[in-house]
Amino acid sequence: MTILQTTNLTKKFGKFTALNAVNMEVNKGEVFGFIGPNGAGKSTTIRILLGILKATGGEAKIFGKDAWKDAVEIHKRISYVPGDVTLWPNLTGGEVIDLFTKLRGGNNKSRREELIQKFDLDPSKKCRTYSKGNRQKVALVAAFSSDADLYILDEPTSGLDPLMEKVFHECIMHAKQEGKSVLLSSHILSEVEKLCDKVGIIRQGKIIESGTLKELRHLTxxxxxxxxxxxxxxxxxxxxxxxxxxxxxxxxxxxxxxxxxxxxxxxxxxxxxxxxxxxPKLEDLFMRHYERPSSHIGVGGES
The missing domain is CATH 3.30.70.260 (ACT domain)
Structure with missing residues (x-):
């Protein structure tokens, strides 16, 4: 069953083409790795999927609904975590988590407490005192406390230490076991390789390779x-x-x-x-696609 699908998705900013006919499909119970360096078009695609940006051409559908026209309906069933979380400075982490879960209509207190412990988060502190990593933890606890059908995660482990990354991996596997779908945008290739069933590699606004890891191995x-x-x-x-x-x-x-x-x-x-x-590793495949005659683009570099 298809949960998320883009067909020839295109986005132009004036004369600049940020996305050029992007095709992507995420099925039920699947973790899809969306990879490419910063500036390749990952976040633009996600903003269109969230109904924040309107596509110039093509279509984006989630749960069979139009990502732009039906954004309010779609948002009732998705959880989103950005790579740089901004929180209300005068609220505590716990208050923010509660606010997000109430907005979604869920209230799984045992799951909330379990995640707060796993992520080693102090929910009593004001958000203005949190480091980047702790702000990220608040967003992840809020996301995984809710009973979403689709998790859209845009560089979600940004600022987390390796121990917390491991907890994040456990959350993804737990969501997958429950039949949830995940779109994971990342430039951390080891993370994608561990977690994802399918991968789409984006370069300069175009999907240049996609498929299961097994299907892509022959290219490495x-x-x-x-x-x-x-x-x-x-x-x-x-x-x-x-x-x-x-x-x-x-x-x-x-x-x-x-x-x-x-x-x-x-x-x-x-x-x-x-x-x-x-x-062969995913990294080898990735670097082959980003090789240029005179230089190599770094995995996290601008393109």
Whole structure:
């Protein structure tokens, strides 16, 4: 069952095209990773989904309803966490959480208390005293305390320490087990790799790759570390080999999947002593898409 769908979603600001025919689909019980560097179009897409911005073209639907026209109805069933949370300075964290849960019509006190403990949050403090990480915790507790059908999370772990990131991961898995859907926008690739069923990579307003992690693996290179009795010669003349580095007695390099068989046959004739292979990571795929002839775009850099 489709929960969220965009079809040729386009947004222009004057002559600048922020989104160019973005197609995306999130199904029931699915965690969809929406990745790309800052400035690629993730937040613009989310603002359209939330009914904050009106699309220039195409359509965005949530629960089968129009994201712009039916925003009020849609908001009754979604929870949203931005990457930089602004709270009312004179309210306590607990008061803000209660306000959000009341607005949504839910009041699961045991879940609220459980999350406050897990996120190690002091709900009695005024919001003006909170650090960025604590403001983020307030938003996450409020979001996961509510019984939403769809969670839209835009860089939600911004400002959290690794221990709290682990708690966040548990919340996502709990929501998934309950059949909820999650749209997770992030540039933290390890987070996406751990949590997501499907991934969409956006670059300069266009979805350049999407699918399950398994479907995308074929686009990535395998990492090899090879030590041989005799020195390997002419390795860089073989097809599909990249980033050759010498590491003490061994050579480290990446291989395109379709050339792996030929490369293994070639290096084995030099007398294999050690061979280590690590599976392709989402990061490799991501960086391949963002490689430019003169430089590499950083994962969190502007595009």
């Amino acid at each position: 290179r395998t990492n090899l570390l090879v030590e041989t009795k005799q020195q390997i010669t002419d390795l860089n003349n073989l097809k599909g080999i990249y980033d050759i580095e010498r590491k003490e007695q061994a050579l480290s390099f990446q291989v395109d999947p379709e050339e792996l068989d030929a490369v293994m046959k070639y290096v084995s004739q030099f007398g294999l002593v050690r061979l280590e292979s690590s599976p």
